[in-house]
Amino acid sequence: MLAFGPGLAAWGLVTGVAMTQSGLGVGLSILMSLTVYAGSAQLASLPLLASGAPMWVIWASAFCVNLRFVIFSSQWRVHLGHLPRRRRLALGYLLADLNLVVFQKAWPDRAVHRTGQARYAAGGAAAVWSVWQVSSLAGILLSSFVPLSWGLGFAGTLSMLGIAYSLLNDRTAWVAAVVSAAAAVAAFALPLKLNILVAIAAAVAASLVMAKAGPAAERGA
């Protein structure tokens, strides 16, 4: 867990900087850091917030960014399913990407529940939460002295670029990314920032088509 500290802190710092520098004030940035607690979704929401997109579009986009957590939650269920519902939901809310990575290193068997796992997960959640919040709040406060005209808000966009590259694992992902980028730019004139949702739908549709065509295409190759 300790090995991830510096990377996590740097990432929190950048997110803090990006929030204030997107024009969100210090107060709202702190509120976002403390309650939303999901770096990628926070970054993705910033341009939408700044351009005055409707709430439901911002929420829907963030949910799409967070869909990986939906998949993760089915894995957490194996280990936390015995807890009372309120406690497993409260703990689940605090479990970020890094928590699952560390947890699965410590408990490699994904199909089995063992005693002590819930406590281990809670400890990990507390550690990641603390490091993240301290570094994010530092980023918010430090960058509030930097004038917006410096354009440091572009740090958020550059971070998302890196995240996007790291998700390009296979051909389907590449196609989805290209389709999404093209659709988001081409449909930019749509009202209410609907270009974002159109782009996501187009990319998901493209990946489903590829999944259907995939086995046949591989046989032919």
Added chain:
Amino acid sequence: MSAWSTLPGWTHGAITILGLAAVTALSRGFFLWSKRDLRLPDALQRALQVAPLAAIVAVTAPEIFLTHGELIGSWRDARLPAALAATAFYAWRPGVLGPLLAGLAVYMPLHIGLGW
């Protein structure tokens, strides 16, 4: 990322943010609600896997390529060289922070120094 002018106010921002917090809770707790074993169909699972990438790209691409809804018309825009620098760095050493710093190292001088 433009100015904050279009926002109808602090309350609106706070409600949006608390909604985003609910989105976090909903997504992280999705399969923790029910005690029963719910399985996703394969096709749906595959769709869920590309959706986060698609959402991040959909937000990022216009931030890099568009100015006021139009494709960038001038090469005097710090964003393209910065994105290229970040991309080149990623190709050399994958990660998030390295490409970010490389991109900012190109972006800040061009933007602040030359006004691009």
